[in-house]
Amino acid sequence: MSTLNHNKLSRRTFVRNASITAAGAVAGSLAHTTSAGAEGIERIVKNGRINQSVCKWCYRKQSLDELCAVGKKMGLKAIDLIGPKDFPTLKKYGMASSMIGSHSLGKGMNNKDYHADCLSKMRDAIDAAAEAGFPNVISFSGNRGNIPDDVGVENAVEGYKKIVGHAEKKKINICIEYLNSKVNHKGYMFDNMAWGVEVCKRVGSDRLKILYDIYHAQIMEGDIIRTIQDYHQYIGHYHTGGNPGRNEINETQELYYPAIMRAIIKTGFDGYVAHEFIPKNDPIESLAYAVRICDV
Numbered sequence: 001m002s003t004l005n006h007n008k009l010s011r012r013t014f015v016r017n018a019s020i021t022a023a024g025a026v027a028g029s030l031a032h033t034t035s036a037g038a039e040g041i042e043r044i045v046k047n048g049r050i051n052q053s054v055c056k057w058c059y060r061k062q063s064l065d066e067l068c069a070v071g072k073k074m075g076l077k078a079i080d081l082i083g084p085k086d087f088p089t090l091k092k093y094g095m096a097s098s099m100i101g102s103h104s105l106g107k108g109m110n111n112k113d114y115h116a117d118c119l120s121k122m123r124d125a126i127d128a129a130a131e132a133g134f135p136n137v138i139s140f141s142g143n144r145g146n147i148p149d150d151v152g153v154e155n156a157v158e159g160y161k162k163i164v165g166h167a168e169k170k171k172i173n174i175c176i177e178y179l180n181s182k183v184n185h186k187g188y189m190f191d192n193m194a195w196g197v198e199v200c201k202r203v204g205s206d207r208l209k210i211l212y213d214i215y216h217a218q219i220m221e222g223d224i225i226r227t228i229q230d231y232h233q234y235i236g237h238y239h240t241g242g243n244p245g246r247n248e249i250n251e252t253q254e255l256y257y258p259a260i261m262r263a264i265i266k267t268g269f270d271g272y273v274a275h276e277f278i279p280k281n282d283p284i285e286s287l288a289y290a291v292r293i294c295d296v
Contacts, residue, residue, distance in 0.1 A: 041284075044291045045075025049265050052291055053078035053098040053274035055239070059283055068093040070284055074291050080239075080274035081138070084128045097134045098272035099175065099211070099237060100125050108142025109176075110152030110189045115159045122163050122174060130170035135271070136237055137167075138211060139176045141190035152189045157202040164205040173236045173271075175211040176200075180219040184246075191220050193227055200234045209236025213276070218243045218255055225263040232267035239276040240290065247280045249290050261296045 045052065056079050059067050064086055067079060071093075078098035079090060090097055102125040103118040118139070125137040141156060160174070167174050176199065181191040190196050196210045212235045214224055221227070228235070242253030249257050264273065273294065279286035 041070055041073040041288075043073060043075050044288055045295050047295050048075070049296065050261050050294055051077050051098075051270070051272045052294060053080045053096075053272045054287060055080040055274055055276040056082060058276060058278050059287075062283065064089050065093075068095050070287070071095065074288060075295075076291065078272055078274070080272070080276065084132070087128075087132050087134075091132075097129075097132070098274055099136045099138050100129050100134060102137050102139060104142075105140045105179075105185070105188070106143045108140040108189075109156040109159045110142045110147055111145070112155050112159070114142060115155075115162075119159065119163050123166055126163075126167055126170050126172045126174075129172045136173045136175050139174050140179075141176060141188065141195070143185075143187040144189045145187070147189070149189060149195060153195065153198050153202070156199045160199065160203045160205075160208055164203055164208050167207040168205060171207075173207055173209050175209045175236045177211040177239075178213055178216055178220075180216040182219050184216070191216075193217070193221060193231060197231055197234050210234050211237045211239065213239040213241070214255065214260065215239065215241030215243050215246055215276070224255070224260055228260070228263050228267060232264075232269065235269070237271055238264065238269075238273040240273065240294070241275075241277040245280075246276075246278055248286045249275070249277055249293070250286075257290075258293050258296050261294045265296065 054071055054076055056064060056067055068089060071079065072095060078096040080098045081101055082090060082097040083101055087097065103121040107114040109118055122137060122139060129137055141152065176190060176196055178190055178193065178196055179185045179188045181188045200208050200210065218224060240249055240257060242249045243255055249255065275287065275290050
């Protein structure tokens with residue numbers, strides 16, 4: 001595995017050079033994808049040790065067709081958070097859905113009142129994922145309300161034990177997302193790694209994993225690389241995003257993604273890393289830059 005010589009190449013120099021390279025790889029103005037499509041875009045992924053994906057919801061001005069075409073040319077393997085109605089579009093471009101939606105974020109598995117709805121929606125999503133040959137279904141803890149965290153763990157464990165057998169049979173991962181409760185999702189229960197790890201340990205299935213959102217985790221606990229090293233066996237999926245702001249993962253924010261990607265590679269991870277930042281600048285150039293610096 002190649003590493004940067006930090007004595008010769010500073011973080012800022014690396015980021016600046018990567019930005020220039022990424023911009024060159026997408027020659028010309030990429031703001032006009034609605035008319036130009038993927039024309040002029042060259043492959044950015046060279047190493048391919050990270051399976052990169054991108055969340056469609058962050059690219060509202062691009063159609064799914066356009067994002068698939070651009071992503072495919074760059075070297076992305078999937079689009080994140082895409083449901084069954086759009087699977088035909090993905091397959092037209094040879095792309096996967098790296099994560100499929102299921103139940104509500106706020107009304108989740110920490111509350112028994114919502115188990116029936118959550119389990120039904122997860123089962124449907126698992127079946128759709130299995131039929132399409134896609135690997136992951138998302139799940140959420142839900143908001144705390146008046147539920148103590150330890151009770152939330154017990155409730156979630158009880159609920160997930162009712163669905164993991166189906167996930168095991170279908171060979172699909174259920175990924176519980178870690179979100180911040182400080183800025184974006186007030187009251188969300190799974191806002192610390194210990195909560196999700198405890199749920200996964202108690203359920204005891206390789207098909208129940210954590211969606212480790214690096215942006216959210218940085219807000220709540222930081223210590224990203226050590227957390228990945230210590231708990232990688234429980235992580236089934238990653239999201240990126242710049243902090244503060246959840247914008248580009250460039251030098252305007254505090255996370256150094258090349259080092260984070262190298263840490264992920266060292267764990268032997270073979271799932272997806274999906275870009276979930278909201279571009280402030282040209283969206284396709286911002287995506288190209290992210291793909292370039294994460295292709296370590």
